[in-house]
Amino acid sequence: MRYRLFGRTGLRVSELFLGAMTLSDAAETRRIVAAYAEAGGNVLDTASAYGDSERLLGEALAGRGRFPSTERDRFVLASKYTLSRDQQDPNAAGNHRKNLIGSLEQSLRRLRTDYLDVLWVHTWDRHTPIEETLRALDDLVRAGKIRYIGVSDTPAWVISRADLLAEWRGWTAFAGIQVPYSLVNRDIERDIVPLAEHLGLSIAAWGVLDHGGLTGSSRVAEPTERQRRVVAALREVAGELGASPGQVAIAWTMARSAVVHPIVGFRHADRVPDSLAAVELRLPAETVITLEAAAPFEPGPYADFLTESAASPFVFGNSTILGR
Numbered sequence: 001m002r003y004r005l006f007g008r009t010g011l012r013v014s015e016l017f018l019g020a021m022t023l024s025d026a027a028e029t030r031r032i033v034a035a036y037a038e039a040g041g042n043v044l045d046t047a048s049a050y051g052d053s054e055r056l057l058g059e060a061l062a063g064r065g066r067f068p069s070t071e072r073d074r075f076v077l078a079s080k081y082t083l084s085r086d087q088q089d090p091n092a093a094g095n096h097r098k099n100l101i102g103s104l105e106q107s108l109r110r111l112r113t114d115y116l117d118v119l120w121v122h123t124w125d126r127h128t129p130i131e132e133t134l135r136a137l138d139d140l141v142r143a144g145k146i147r148y149i150g151v152s153d154t155p156a157w158v159i160s161r162a163d164l165l166a167e168w169r170g171w172t173a174f175a176g177i178q179v180p181y182s183l184v185n186r187d188i189e190r191d192i193v194p195l196a197e198h199l200g201l202s203i204a205a206w207g208v209l210d211h212g213g214l215t216g217s218s219r220v221a222e223p224t225e226r227q228r229r230v231v232a233a234l235r236e237v238a239g240e241l242g243a244s245p246g247q248v249a250i251a252w253t254m255a256r257s258a259v260v261h262p263i264v265g266f267r268h269a270d271r272v273p274d275s276l277a278a279v280e281l282r283l284p285a286e287t288v289i290t291l292e293a294a295a296p297f298e299p300g301p302y303a304d305f306l307t308e309s310a311a312s313p314f315v316f317g318n319s320t321i322l323g324r
């Protein structure tokens with residue numbers, strides 16, 4: 001396993017993150033976390049809204065029966081807040097200061113720790129000013145409760161505005177963006193990937209296996225035409241490379257942009273070695289072309305127009321401009 005820096009920070013994060021959303025059994029959780037740690041993985045991704053996940057992780061990192069490699073401080077332990085903790089209480093959800101503090105305190109109790117390495121805003125809350133969210137997160141960083149912050153499932157323009165606000169006001173800036181990304185769903189190539197590359201942010205990609213559908217071993221009840229084509233292409237490429245379809249699906253997300261870290265989820269520890277080996281798989285250029293031909297992505301007419309006009313005489317006159 002290799003490591004990269006998390007956004008513009010100095011934090012070392014492994015190429016592949018462990019998704020904790022589907023954890024449901026204490027003994028299996030300990031095995032999954034141990035197998036991941038032994039391979040060099042160091043990022044655990046959970047959330048306030050993932051059922052028993054935080055509690056199970058807390059037990060696995062602190063409890064009896066813990067594997068030696070799974071000491072809490074060795075991990076970049078990440079959780080999220082936003083989603084409702086009590087459907088009857090409107091303030092037990094959202095990105096405002098009250099829910100942030102209440103949710104974080106609950107996460108720390110469940111995870112049996114007094115700090116989080118990363119706290120993600122789980123999803124966009126259009127009713128809370130981004131200034132309030134950023135300032136409240138910055139207070140928690142200064143108070144030592146969290147080390148770094150990230151933002152998940154939020155429009156690119158909001159993230160861009162947040163980055164500039166943080167820089168100009170001297171607040172902690174988001175280091176990463178968490179979004180869905182796979183051969184089945186390439187939408188983030190339109191604006192999130194260019195944004196992350198421009199600002200130097202990491203992308204934590206979820207659903208890279210389309211929730212198991214791209215492994216070739218889980219059966220999707222009624223696959224779409226696109227899912228069918230992607231699985232067939234993954235099988236073909238996997239056969240040529242002597243890899244598994246899931247490994248190829250994971251490796252493709254990393255081949256597309258150097259800022260992408262796939263988050264892979266497990267219920268069963270015996271799946272972990274196969275998926276982790278994806279980080280060693282280098283996809284030849286012609287393989288990437290085959291995969292993308294099976295799952296094309298159209299940015300749309302407006303994006304095409306912007307790309308064309310950026311290189312046109314309207315912008316440069318007849319001069320040739322070298323560089324970016």
Ligand SMILES: NC(=O)c1ccc[n+]([C@@H]2O[C@H](COP(=O)([O-])OP(=O)(O)OC[C@H]3O[C@@H](n4cnc5c(N)ncnc54)[C@H](OP(=O)(O)O)[C@@H]3O)[C@@H](O)[C@H]2O)c1
Nearest residue numbers: 019020021206207208209210211212215265266267268274
């Ligand atoms: N920010 C957000 O809004 C958001 C949303 C969704 C998810 N996430 C994050 O992303 C993580 C991953 O999401 P996900 O669990 O939905 O999707 P996923 O990683 O695309 O798929 C996970 C599924 O793939 C299967 N799998 C993994 N490796 C395999 C292998 N080598 N062979 C066969 N099957 C394999 C697992 O099977 P088993 O269950 O049998 O082990 C599991 O069911 C979550 O845990 C969470 O941390 C974030």
